[in-house]
Amino acid sequence: MTVRMAGLFAGIGGIELGLRDSLGDGLETTLLCEWWEPAKQVLGARFPGAPLHPDVRELSDLPADVDLVAAGFPCTDLSQAGRTAGIRGEQSGLVSHVFAMLRKRVRAGLALPNLLIENVPNMLSLDRGEAMAYLVEELEALGYAWAYRVVDTRATGLPQRRRRVILLASATLDPKTVLFADEAGERPPDALRDDAFGFYWTEGRGGLGWAPDAVPTLKGGSTVGIASPPAIWIPDAAPQAAFVTPSVEDAEMLQGFPRGWTDVDFDLAPARAHGTRWKLVGNAVTTRIAAWVGGRLGEPGEVLCPSVPWTGVRWPTAAAGYDGVREQIAASEYPILEPYQHLLDIVDVAEARSLSPRAIAGFHNRLRRGNLGKHPGFRDAVASADLALNPPTLFAVS
Structure with a gap:
């Protein structure tokens, strides 16, 4: 046919x-x-x-x-x-x-x-x-x-x-x-691993989009029109490396494309080309x-x-x-159940970018002002990462 x-x-x-x-x-x-x-x-x-x-x-x-x-x-x-x-x-x-x-x-x-x-x-x-x-x-x-x-x-x-x-x-x-x-x-929940959790780090007070062994929806832009990837919490990682973002190549795979699908010559500066690729994949x-x-x-x-x-x-x-x-x-949202690809089998943690000290501090501040992130150990992990990446300044007393 x-x-x-x-x-x-x-x-x-x-x-x-x-x-x-x-x-x-x-x-x-x-x-x-x-x-x-x-x-x-x-x-x-x-x-x-x-x-x-x-x-x-x-x-x-x-x-x-x-x-x-x-x-x-x-x-x-x-x-x-x-x-x-x-x-x-x-x-x-x-x-x-x-x-x-x-x-x-x-x-x-x-x-x-x-x-x-x-x-x-x-x-x-x-x-x-x-x-x-x-x-x-x-x-x-x-x-x-x-x-x-x-x-x-x-x-x-x-x-x-x-x-x-x-x-x-x-x-x-x-x-x-x-x-x-x-x-x-x-x-079934027991088909998922507990070694990685995806969430939105730019929307700490409005909703985390919490996803065990997955990322929340990849988007072409955030609520303010900025294409920002979701974050991933890796509980077993050291505090300064426990929160990472997937690369755009990871995102391509998370959408079912081969790595490098959007890697074409846009004739743009590298930073703009990277943001453009994120928007393309998210949409x-x-x-x-x-x-x-x-x-x-x-x-x-x-x-x-x-x-x-x-x-x-x-x-x-x-x-x-x-x-x-x-x-x-009467239909579920799961017409089929193909073999599951675990999040850390797609995301290359060695190449993933850790959230910056500023990003962690901002997210931690928003998290403390809300009632989100109740998964056991998550809020403590954010606090530990904030402390590790933004240690308090000690002043000498003369």
Whole structure:
């Protein structure tokens, strides 16, 4: 089976690479569309020969023979780390151009391609779920059946706690046979090691994003727009080396990419190039999630997850529908449980950068003013690191 796909809002090609991993030579990339120059440079280097369009706003038509359109549209206006302006925001609102192109196909009598959308779970609750309501209304007006499921990246074996809405719409197959043909349930806690814990060190009073044997969600920017990696606590390390940050190459692997995927010539100063790579990786789609979807697109299965009619106002974490009839699906965020890659098997501790004395002091100060970080030994470890890196100044008495 050959799948001809168009990747809109392509970023650094996470969906494309994942689909290629699952479909192999059965995937034909007919179009990639991305506006940000550094991302376009990565796409050009990693997908040579694939047609690359610079702006979805100026893209008038989809390729005539396309089977699948992937649209991981910007989450900037939907995420808690972003502006939360909603689906009508300047960035997230760009998805409207996708529907305009699909309507044009309908008027021309062309077949509707399958549509794969990825975005943040906050879209289910922000503005009372206006974003999901908008997507569903547009899909049903075009004649699509749709289904979505919140999926945790840890299901694929990657040690990153990254939850994303995966939405599939189709005019030719039941999307439930793709998204709900697998159900594994959450990975048991005893499958995780206790030698490393990930957390956000820049948000000490607002939430730590605590993650055993994993990092919290990698982000393209923090709440103040700065791309800062999460930190990792290594309990068995010496105090001055107990808190480190993963390298950008570690982050690439945590997203399912090969090391060095974003290491292209951006013609930028080294510090700016490093920050640019972090933003690219943080905004990417995890490749292994796309690989799971691609595998099921090639081989739909029996729907395993039970459903009940749904007429509520709050969008659940999994649902499906067609022509106004909606179902709530009893599905976990773990459709599969691939062998787990422990955090310290990916992060190269020898190359990881320790948090600076200033960073540790700032985080320790915020931690003391809040009620977070209650994991046994964590607060004491932060205090010990602060003392080791910022020893008190002794003044001689004459």
